[in-house]
Amino acid sequence: MASLHVLANPARFRRFSQRVLPALSVATALALAVGLWLALVESPPDYQQGETVRIMFLHVPSAWLSMMGYALLAALGASLLVWRHPLAALMARAAAPVGAVFAAVCLLTGALWGRPMWGTYWVWDARLTSMLLLFFLYLGHIALSRAYDDSERGDRAAAILALVGVINLPVIKFSVDWWNTLHQPASVMKLGGPSIDPSILTPLLVMALALLLLFVVLVLLRTETEIDRRRLEAAEMAL
Amino acid sequence: MKPRRMTPKRKRLWLLVGSLCVLGAAVALVLSALSDNLVFFYSPTQVAEKHPGPDRRLRIGGLVEQGSVKKDGQEVRFVVTDLKETVPVVYRGLLPDLFREGQGVIAEGTLGADGVFTAREVLAKHDEKYMPPEVAKALKESGRWQEGSGKEK
Numbered sequence: 001m002a003s004l005h006v007l008a009n010p011a012r013f014r015r016f017s018q019r020v021l022p023a024l025s026v027a028t029a030l031a032l033a034v035g036l037w038l039a040l041v042e043s044p045p046d047y048q049q050g051e052t053v054r055i056m057f058l059h060v061p062s063a064w065l066s067m068m069g070y071a072l073l074a075a076l077g078a079s080l081l082v083w084r085h086p087l088a089a090l091m092a093r094a095a096a097p098v099g100a101v102f103a104a105v106c107l108l109t110g111a112l113w114g115r116p117m118w119g120t121y122w123v124w125d126a127r128l129t130s131m132l133l134l135f136f137l138y139l140g141h142i143a144l145s146r147a148y149d150d151s152e153r154g155d156r157a158a159a160i161l162a163l164v165g166v167i168n169l170p171v172i173k174f175s176v177d178w179w180n181t182l183h184q185p186a187s188v189m190k191l192g193g194p195s196i197d198p199s200i201l202t203p204l205l206v207m208a209l210a211l212l213l214l215f216v217v218l219v220l221l222r223t224e225t226e227i228d229r230r231r232l233e234a235a236e237m238a239l
Numbered sequence: 240m241k242p243r244r245m246t247p248k249r250k251r252l253w254l255l256v257g258s259l260c261v262l263g264a265a266v267a268l269v270l271s272a273l274s275d276n277l278v279f280f281y282s283p284t285q286v287a288e289k290h291p292g293p294d295r296r297l298r299i300g301g302l303v304e305q306g307s308v309k310k311d312g313q314e315v316r317f318v319v320t321d322l323k324e325t326v327p328v329v330y331r332g333l334l335p336d337l338f339r340e341g342q343g344v345i346a347e348g349t350l351g352a353d354g355v356f357t358a359r360e361v362l363a364k365h366d367e368k369y370m371p372p373e374v375a376k377a378l379k380e381s382g383r384w385q386e387g388s389g390k391e392k
Contacts, residue, residue: 119336197370
């Protein structure tokens with residue numbers, strides 16, 4: 001933990017971020033290229049979904065990352081409210097829109113997959129509804145953090161929303177086990193190992209890694225921008 | 240012994256942990272109280288236990304029984320089973336691509352007094368298994384294939 005506390009200092013974080021970003025960006029581009037090639041060209045069609053299975057290679061990692069992103073918002077919210085870390089609010093502002101986009105991608109790709117496979121774009125089952133709620137929680141976080149003239153008050157209100165909304169994460173994950181849903185149960189993260197053939201699982205995991213790297217790069221970059229913005233605002237106030 | 244003073248940080252941390260626990264418990268209570276309304280569909284066993292009235296719109300879900308699908312023009316008749324109870328279904332309209340015998344299915348409609356379920360909409364349920372066609376074929380040939388695997392709790 002000590003090493004993370006060091007990075008709570010915005011100036012130090014900025015130096016660290018600028019050092020790792022070039023290598024991370026290259027790794028992201030490579031992983032995305034390999035992942036997309038595996039997902040769209042190399043992997044076989046599914047025995048009953050046919051080519052439509054390829055939607056999953058974007059849908060499932062987006063779902064994971066939107067949930068991970070919200071968990072990050074909650075952790076940042078706690079570190080802002082409890083330890084008053086100066087960086088936490090800036091990074092939360094940087095991460096929320098990125099997570100919201102992943103949630104939207106998950107919902108949209110899911111609808112496009114659902115139409116040919118289930119016979120409907122949307123149903124109000126527990127999994128789909130809780131995922132939609134996650135998207136709205138992201139929008140609420142973005143709106144709340146910008147709702148006050150005093151940005152610190154906005155950051156605190158958004159932090160509280162992030163912590164309250166974290167309860168939704170286990171509901172999303174276990175909704176398919178707790179209630180009857182149209183959405184299928186977990187295929188990868190479940191007891192007894194994945195029920196996906198390795199030829200389909202490998203591209204999925206590479207895509208997940210690539211999009212995780214993309215998430216990290218975007219959040220680091222946007223956090224740097226937020227740090228610069230705060231400095232500019234402080235400089236303007238001092239004039 | 241000197242009583243330990245709570246630092247403000249520690250106090251805020253406990254306040255946070257405490258309120259999250261209370262909130263979590265409240266949500267868990269609400270969800271468990273509402274669990275009957277949160278299920279998307281009823282299994283044939285639940286339908287047999289509940290005897291819903293003939294006017295109530297509901298969804299039933301299960302597997303399409305092997306050899307039960309009969310098509311007559313636009314009208315399709317099939318039997319939904321959870322391997323314990325069965326419900327006969329009649330439906331007029333287009334079926335989704337994944338609809339077939341042994342596959343999971345969800346039908347929305349009303350249960351008639353004669354026990355026949357008149358569906359207004361039929362959705363195919365996808366299972367959690369993904370594999371290329373060759374693997375599916377190999378599994379079927381080696382006899383390790385479980386159609387639908389009858390996953391119903």
